[in-house]
Amino acid sequence: MVDALLGVAFENLMSLLQNEFSTISGISSNARKLSTTLDLIKTVLEDAEKKQLTDRAIKVWLQQLKDAVYVLDDILDECSIKSNRLKGSSAFKPKNIIFRHNIGNRLKEITSRIDEIADMKNKFLLQEGVTAKEMIGEVAEWRQTSSIIAEPKVYGREEDKEKIVEFLLNQARDSDSLSVYPIVGLGGVGKTTLTQLVYNDPRVSTVNFHTKIWVCVSEVFSVKRILCSIIESIERQKCDALDLDVIQRKVQELLHGKRFLLVLDDVWNKNEELKFGLSQEKWNQLKSVLSSGSKGSSCLVSTRDEVVASIMGTCHAHHLSGLSENECWLLFKQYAFGNDREEPVELVEIGKEIAKKVRGVASCCTSIGSLEKGNSLAELRDLNLGGELSIKGLNNVGSLSEAQEANLMCKKDLQQLRLSWEITSHEFTNTPAVSAEQVLEVLQPHSNLKRMEIWYYEGLLLPSWISILSNLVSLQLWNCNNCVRLPSIGKLQYLKRLRLYNIRNLKYLDDECHDGMEVRVFPSLEVLRLTDLANIEGLLKVERGDVFPCLSTLEIISCPKLGLPCLPSLKHLIVNGCNNELLRSISTFRSLTILDLSGGEGITSFSEGMFTNLTFLQTLRITQFPKLKELPNQPFNLASLERLSISLCNELESLPEQNWESLQSLRILHIWRCEGLRWLPEGIRHLTSLEYLEIIGCPTLEERCKEGTGEDWDKITHIPKLKIGWP
Numbered sequence: 001m002v003d004a005l006l007g008v009a010f011e012n013l014m015s016l017l018q019n020e021f022s023t024i025s026g027i028s029s030n031a032r033k034l035s036t037t038l039d040l041i042k043t044v045l046e047d048a049e050k051k052q053l054t055d056r057a058i059k060v061w062l063q064q065l066k067d068a069v070y071v072l073d074d075i076l077d078e079c080s081i082k083s084n085r086l087k088g089s090s091a092f093k094p095k096n097i098i099f100r101h102n103i104g105n106r107l108k109e110i111t112s113r114i115d116e117i118a119d120m121k122n123k124f125l126l127q128e129g130v131t132a133k134e135m136i137g138e139v140a141e142w143r144q145t146s147s148i149i150a151e152p153k154v155y156g157r158e159e160d161k162e163k164i165v166e167f168l169l170n171q172a173r174d175s176d177s178l179s180v181y182p183i184v185g186l187g188g189v190g191k192t193t194l195t196q197l198v199y200n201d202p203r204v205s206t207v208n209f210h211t212k213i214w215v216c217v218s219e220v221f222s223v224k225r226i227l228c229s230i231i232e233s234i235e236r237q238k239c240d241a242l243d244l245d246v247i248q249r250k251v252q253e254l255l256h257g258k259r260f261l262l263v264l265d266d267v268w269n270k271n272e273e274l275k276f277g278l279s280q281e282k283w284n285q286l287k288s289v290l291s292s293g294s295k296g297s298s299c300l301v302s303t304r305d306e307v308v309a310s311i312m313g314t315c316h317a318h319h320l321s322g323l324s325e326n327e328c329w330l331l332f333k334q335y336a337f338g339n340d341r342e343e344p345v346e347l348v349e350i351g352k353e354i355a356k357k358v359r360g361v362a363s364c365c366t367s368i369g370s371l372e373k374g375n376s377l378a379e380l381r382d383l384n385l386g387g388e389l390s391i392k393g394l395n396n397v398g399s400l401s402e403a404q405e406a407n408l409m410c411k412k413d414l415q416q417l418r419l420s421w422e423i424t425s426h427e428f429t430n431t432p433a434v435s436a437e438q439v440l441e442v443l444q445p446h447s448n449l450k451r452m453e454i455w456y457y458e459g460l461l462l463p464s465w466i467s468i469l470s471n472l473v474s475l476q477l478w479n480c481n482n483c484v485r486l487p488s489i490g491k492l493q494y495l496k497r498l499r500l501y502n503i504r505n506l507k508y509l510d511d512e513c514h515d516g517m518e519v520r521v522f523p524s525l526e527v528l529r530l531t532d533l534a535n536i537e538g539l540l541k542v543e544r545g546d547v548f549p550c551l552s553t554l555e556i557i558s559c560p561k562l563g564l565p566c567l568p569s570l571k572h573l574i575v576n577g578c579n580n581e582l583l584r585s586i587s588t589f590r591s592l593t594i595l596d597l598s599g600g601e602g603i604t605s606f607s608e609g610m611f612t613n614l615t616f617l618q619t620l621r622i623t624q625f626p627k628l629k630e631l632p633n634q635p636f637n638l639a640s641l642e643r644l645s646i647s648l649c650n651e652l653e654s655l656p657e658q659n660w661e662s663l664q665s666l667r668i669l670h671i672w673r674c675e676g677l678r679w680l681p682e683g684i685r686h687l688t689s690l691e692y693l694e695i696i697g698c699p700t701l702e703e704r705c706k707e708g709t710g711e712d713w714d715k716i717t718h719i720p721k722l723k724i725g726w727p
Contacts, residue, residue, distance in 0.1 A: 034072070034111050037118050041065065044126035051126070058124055065117050072110050075103065145265050147214040149196045156323045157190060161197045164300070164318060168198070168261065169208060171315075173296040178287065180299045182309035185320030191302040192265055194320060198300065199263055210258040210294075219268045221278040223286045226264070227251045249668075249692070252292040259296040267312070269305040280497075280527045280553045283311050284572055284594065288619065306388075306418065306453060310476055310499055310529075319390075378405040390418040395432045397439050408445045417445050420455035422479075437461065447471060455479060462487050470494070477503060488512050490521040490540070496550075498525060502532040511541035520546045531557040538563050556582070578603060578625075586610050593618045593640075600625040606632050616640050618665075623647040631656050640665055647672035654678060661686040673697035679704055680712045687719075694723040 052059040164181060172179035185191045198204060199212065215229040227247045228239035234254050239247065268277040290299065301312050309317035377397060380389075389411075397403050408414070421436055437459035444465040445452070451474040454462070460482050466475070467487040474497040475489065483503050489495065490510035500506070510521060521540060525548060530536065536559050540547060543565045553572040556562060563581040566588045573592055575582065578600040584607045586595070592614050604627050611617075615637050621644075622631075628649045633656040642665050646652070653676045660683025667689055671677065677698050684690075693716055695701055702725045704712040716722060 034107075034114065037111075037114055041114075041118050041121065044121055044124075047127040048121070048124065051124070055124070058126075061117070061120055061124070065114075068110060068114050068117060072114070075106050075110060144218075145192050145214075145216045147196055147199045147212075147263070149193070149200060154190075154193055154197060157194050157197060160194050160318065160320060161201065164194075164198045165201050165203055167315070168204060168298050172298045173208075175314075176295050178290050178293065178297050178299060178314070180301060180312050180314045182313040182317040183300065183302045183320055184306060184309050184317045185302075185304065186322070187304055189320050189322055191304075191320055195263055195265060195300055195302050199261070204261065208259070209261045209298075211255075212261045212263075214263045214265065216265045217267045220276045221267065221270070221282050223282055226286060227289065230254070230262070245667075248289050251289050255290065255293045255297075257294050259294045261297075262290065262299045264299060264301045264312075267301055267303045267305075267308050269303075269307040269311070278308055278311060280311055281572065284553070284574075288594075306416070306476075307451065307474055307497070376405075377402050380406040380408070387414075388416040388418070389414055390420070391443075392420045392422065394419060394436070394439055395421045395423060397432070397434050400434050400438055400442060403434065403439045404442045406443060408443055410446065412446045412448050414445055414449055416451040417449055418453040418455070419443060419457075420453075421458060422456040435459065437463075441465075445469070450474070452476070453478065458482050460484055464488075467491055473497065475499075477501070479503075481505070485511055491519075492522075492524075494524050495522065496524055497527045498522075499529040500531070500533060501529075504532070504534045506533055507535055507537050508541045509536075509539050520549065522548050522551070524550055526550050527553045529555040530559050530562070531555075533559045533562070536562050539565060575599075580607070583607055583610060587613050590614070591616055595619070596621045597625075598623040600628065603627060604629050608632065608634060611638060614638060619643045621645040621647075622649065625649045626651065628652050630654070633658055638663055642666060643668045643670075645670040645672070646674060649674045649676075651676050655681050657681045657683060660684060663687060665689055667691045669693050671695045671698060671701070674701075675699060677701045680715050682715065684712075684715045685718070690719050692721045692723075693719045696723070696726060 048058050048062055052062055164183070167179075167181055172181070183191050183195060199214065204212070211234055213230050213233040215226050215233075217226065224244050224247060227244075227250075230251050231239040231247065231254065239250075270277040270279045290297070299312075301308065303309060306317070377391070391406075408417070419440065436457055440454070440457065440459065441463045444463065447468065447470050449469055450471055452466075452469070452472060453476040455478045457477075457480040459480075462477075462480075462483060464487050466472075467489055470493065472492050472495055475492075475495060476497075476499040477483070477486075478499075478501045480503050482505065484505045484507075486506065486509060488510060489498070490512065498509075500509075523546070528539075528548075528551060539562075547565060548567055549569060551567055551570055553574075554564075554567070554570055555574040557576040560577055560579055562579070564585040566585075568589075569591055570589045571591055572594040573586070573589060574594075574596040576599045578597055580603065583597075583600075583603070586592075587607075587609050590613045593616050595614070595617055596619075598621070603625050606628075610632055611620075612634075617638055618640055620638070620641060622628075623645070624647075626648070629651055631652070638659075639662060641663055644663075644666060645668075646655075647670065650673070652674050655677070660681060663686075666687050669687075669690060669692070671694065673696070675698060678700050680701065695705060701712075704710045705716060705722075705724045707713060707724075
């Protein structure tokens with residue numbers, strides 16, 4: 001992991017050196033010295049990460065290096081933010097001078113600290129490899145995976161494999177959009193092996209998929225590297241392109257019209273400890289390219305992290321449990337004694353005991369299985385749990401005292417908690433002995449908890465203790481159908497991610513009045529995803545003070561009554577199931593860079609001025625508005641718009657005649673399945689930056705755009721790449 005962190009820090013440092021802020025601040029000399037030192041450390045890092053498994057001194061050294069790199073990255077982030085703020089203002093204002101002085105001192109201190117760490121490496125006799133400049137973003141060789149199954153025989157995964165194959169060949173095959181199936185489990189539980197089994201299954205062949213691609217992602221979720229891997233997998237040659245835009249368009253071209261299966265193996269989430277993992281913004285960027293595939297295209301994602309599954313998944317994650325005791329024994333026997341050798345009698349008993357203990361440790365470390373007969377929450381009482389804990393089958397809790405004995409409040413090292421009342425198809429649905437509200441009330445965790453999920457909770461109210469989880473960063477509520485209101489989660493100072501799914505009686509995220517006080521509501525929230533909230537009317541019941549100041553990504557699916565407040569920092573807005581009130585608010589989101597609107601069943605026109613203020617918008621997608629008659633024809637300023645897609649708007653007869661001359665950045669224009677379109681506007685001629693025009697499923701328009709003979713042909717001859725009609 002340090003390898004990846006150091007690579008990104010090195011890249012950020014290079015970016016700083018190219019920024020005038022480093023000259024103004026007088027920090028360029030320290031930054032250059034640091035870049036040289038990091039490059040020297042990078043040469044031995046791969047060898048160090050291998051040897052740390054057996055050498056504790058090297059492990060300690062790597063931890064010291066990781067801690068220092070995190071401090072450095074924080075400093076570089078501050079420099080980047082400050083340099084953007086300095087644009088157009090004086091660098092010599094007193095507060096700016098103070099900042100430069102402070103940041104210079106901090107950079108000097110971290111340079112000295114990293115110098116000491118670099119000097120220490122010499123005593124470990126580490127072998128040199130390649131430099132940071134050569135390996136930014138690459139996966140260390142020892143972490144890489146492939147589609148080839150290495151194990152001679154795989155135990156205990158046949159049922160898991162069948163479930164995933166069935167999904168790919170049935171549910172996913174009928175989906176018009178990319179299906180993403182997350183496989184979640186502990187490290188070493190067999191996620192990669194299971195994915196290899198599915199990938200190599202004869203049914204998952206070129207008959208059902210035009211192409212299959214395997215990409216090992218690991219700790220750094222680099223969109224550029226993933227796209228290059230896709231190109232290399234399909235073309236069987238190295239991707240030498242340096243420009244991200246060129247790479248994106250190449251992948252879109254390779255995948256267009258093809259039903260593909262993509263595996264993203266070992267995906268890590270961006271968090272406090274891993275700053276370069278998956279983020280919502282990175283996934284949005286990658287998904288927009290992958291959407292060029294045809295119906296039935298699918299992506300399998302293996303990960304240790306539920307957050308990754310929530311960001312990427314389009315269906316419930318497949319949670320991979322540990323092997324049974326007997327399966328562990330068979331696997332242990334295969335590696336210890338081989339398949340064709342007789343087991344030494346004196347070692348069999350020892351081996352079975354080891355297999356039993358391995359299974360026990362795995363379940364105690366992170367996951368307690370369904371609370372069926374023979375399992376009790378009381379078993380958690382004396383366990384010093386850290387990391388992640390998942391408790392399923394809470395509908396089977398026998399008594400309130402049993403839940404109290406779980407003693408979650410005292411587990412200070414617990415970082416992530418998942419509580420579920422889900423009833424599987426094979427379980428009886430007896431009336432619970434204790435109500436869900438009573439159980440959840442006594443399962444209060446320690447305030448150190450950072451991530452929490454609640455599934456299939458049947459209570460009317462959630463406990464108030466959720467609003468005092470002062471360190472909570474991520475909260476997910478799934479299928480809490482009876483819940484009528486949430487606790488005061490808007491007060492959570494560090495909450496960055498909130499996802500609500502299928503809570504049909506909820507009207508507001510926060511209905512507190514705050515007694516007339518001017519307060520910061522959801523002060524740190526960055527990503528908000530709302531799905532199937534049939535009665536939600538607004539984000540807040542009372543809008544006052546500083547609300548959602550950091551919200552950058554908002555995804556809304558099937559929330560027909562929802563209206564939105566002013567969201568000044570919003571960059572990505574994705575709406576499936578639009579209403580007029582929500583559409584009217586779009587013009588206030590002045591920071592938008594991506595706007596994706598779909599599912600406007602009753603919408604006949606967009607409100608006046610809807611696009612007027614979206615000066616930073618880069619991508620606009622309008623799809624499935626079957627009654628839409630026209631697009632706004634009044635002046636607007638979309639000078640930054642690069643991609644425009646209009647699809648499945650069958651009653652749309654024409655595009656606006658005005659405003660095309662303002663779209664000087666537009667490079668890609670897609671028009672799909674708009675059967676009512678009669679002609680292209682004259683303004684198309686003004687799109688001097690347009691590189692690609694695609695018109696498919698628009699019979700009249702396709703006829704008018706026929707090469708040489710079509711009435712609109714002369715309007716599009718200046719466009720380098722054209723795709724008119726189905727191939």
